[in-house]
Amino acid sequence: MPKEQVDTNTPANTKVFVLDTNILLHEPLAFTSFKEHDVVVPMTVLEELDYIKDSKKDVARDARVSIRAMEDLLRDASPEQMLKGVSMKGIGSGDTAPSGRLSIFADLSMDQQAQVFTSNENDNRIINAALYLQQDLSPIQVVLVTKDINMRLKAKGAGMALVEDYFTDQLITDVKYLTKGYYVFGGSFWQQVEAVNSITEGRDTVHTIDKSLVPDPYINEFIVDENKEFAGLIEAFDEKTLDVLDLGYERLMSRRAWGITPKNIGQAMALHTLLDPHIDLCILTGPAGSGKTLLAMAAALEMVIEKNMYDKIIVTRSTPEIAESIGFLPGTEEEKMAPWLAAITDSLEVLHKHDENVKGSMNYIMEKANIQFKSVNFMRGRSLQNAIVILDESQNLTASQLKTIITRCGEGTKLICAGNLSQIDSNYLNALTSGLTYLVEKFKNFSGSATLSLDGVVRSRLAEFAEKEL
Numbered sequence: 001m002p003k004e005q006v007d008t009n010t011p012a013n014t015k016v017f018v019l020d021t022n023i024l025l026h027e028p029l030a031f032t033s034f035k036e037h038d039v040v041v042p043m044t045v046l047e048e049l050d051y052i053k054d055s056k057k058d059v060a061r062d063a064r065v066s067i068r069a070m071e072d073l074l075r076d077a078s079p080e081q082m083l084k085g086v087s088m089k090g091i092g093s094g095d096t097a098p099s100g101r102l103s104i105f106a107d108l109s110m111d112q113q114a115q116v117f118t119s120n121e122n123d124n125r126i127i128n129a130a131l132y133l134q135q136d137l138s139p140i141q142v143v144l145v146t147k148d149i150n151m152r153l154k155a156k157g158a159g160m161a162l163v164e165d166y167f168t169d170q171l172i173t174d175v176k177y178l179t180k181g182y183y184v185f186g187g188s189f190w191q192q193v194e195a196v197n198s199i200t201e202g203r204d205t206v207h208t209i210d211k212s213l214v215p216d217p218y219i220n221e222f223i224v225d226e227n228k229e230f231a232g233l234i235e236a237f238d239e240k241t242l243d244v245l246d247l248g249y250e251r252l253m254s255r256r257a258w259g260i261t262p263k264n265i266g267q268a269m270a271l272h273t274l275l276d277p278h279i280d281l282c283i284l285t286g287p288a289g290s291g292k293t294l295l296a297m298a299a300a301l302e303m304v305i306e307k308n309m310y311d312k313i314i315v316t317r318s319t320p321e322i323a324e325s326i327g328f329l330p331g332t333e334e335e336k337m338a339p340w341l342a343a344i345t346d347s348l349e350v351l352h353k354h355d356e357n358v359k360g361s362m363n364y365i366m367e368k369a370n371i372q373f374k375s376v377n378f379m380r381g382r383s384l385q386n387a388i389v390i391l392d393e394s395q396n397l398t399a400s401q402l403k404t405i406i407t408r409c410g411e412g413t414k415l416i417c418a419g420n421l422s423q424i425d426s427n428y429l430n431a432l433t434s435g436l437t438y439l440v441e442k443f444k445n446f447s448g449s450a451t452l453s454l455d456g457v458v459r460s461r462l463a464e465f466a467e468k469e470l
Helices: 021-026 043-053 060-074 079-084 122-136 149-157 249-253 265-275 292-306 333-351 358-368 399-406 435-442 461-469
Strands: 016-019 038-042 101-105 142-145 162-164 182-185 197-201 204-210 222-225 231-237 241-246 281-285 312-317 371-375 387-392 414-419 449-453
Touching: 016 021, 016 122, 021 043, 021 060, 038 043, 038 122, 043 060, 043 101, 043 122, 060 101, 079 101, 122 142, 122 149, 149 162, 222 265, 231 249, 231 265, 249 265, 265 281, 265 292, 265 449, 281 292, 281 435, 292 312, 292 333, 292 358, 292 387, 292 414, 333 358, 399 414, 399 435, 414 435
Parallel strands: 016 038, 016 142, 038 101, 142 162, 182 222, 281 414, 281 449, 312 371, 312 387, 387 414
Antiparallel strands: 197 204, 204 241, 222 231, 231 241
16 A cells, blocks of 8 residues: 555544454454554465465364455455555444555565565564555554564564554453452441342242443342341342342352362352253353363253253364364373363362272263263364253453353253463463453353352462462
């Protein structure tokens, strides 16, 4: 998009965003997310997408989706129009629909004298393209968008004035604002309730209280108090009132699943959610050692073996990038996945540690509950019916990857997503852009889902101290 080809009708406040490859792998349709602003995709990015689309990497599909979407837009454009930019009007609707232009920049043919970096690395080519456009299109603001932290540092050091991460799919500004799944009243709950209307049906009692007592309430949010006198669950609300199901603090703490009882109120709330047949999606967040995997496994065994509510348990997680292709490991898919799902087998050992033959018990239970270990990379195209799906280490997945898994869940399937936002291994994700964070915020008002953030580390006093001090 050389300056002489810039549309003179372009508003003065319009920016030009140069996209890195990882943006289009993170969100294949990201180029449509910049509203009235123009988007430039360097030729080097298309080269990288071309290489990735034919690879065996999990992001190969995302690369293909992005390429097809750009081809649909640019199919009838001439080479001159592609350089100048093709309008994205008509894609999508509403306030977020794009109205800017998409163009391809032939950075591979740039004059070497115009390049800051002389080495031929792809990142350097993309930065060179952004720097060239920054100078050529001045005073129009040019922004390089990348999820690669080191690339952002290199670009700024090379003279790029505006370098950003991709925030379009970021729903909160700080992880401390992330929904916890419960609200704690200081002191006694009943001392703060001035008016209440209670209705008892069978064993259940529902209290209707003033909505102003709970800031920003949502369906399936727990309510507890510091005095350990009250525990409830928000079932419904309108503009003025809240309907709260009285769970009873002591009753909640006495819940039991496969021999496991909660060690704190957070685990009690999580166990209640896990065992609730009306909840299709359970999201458990919290530090290492807070009991996420153990509670999920105990509840799953209880519902499959004791209550016969589901037919099987499918355990899956994202494998590290070095093992995206698990083919080099010996054995069946379950045996290949075993090293990455050791947390599950560790939990099974804990649940049966008092048995006379622990290994024999584990083998029996795995067969009885039809426990299957699956790689998240091979979940596409499947339809999971009447099963409990435990998705461990979900903090390392993007929103699109989580969508792929959730849309696999058919009738009668319960999905449990567990993850620790402080242990993200992905090169391009952080606590704010993780798919787990996106999932928590997007589903908090869905009546078929519930979120619980577990605070206390109950693994050991050593683990608790390490979580706080290291």
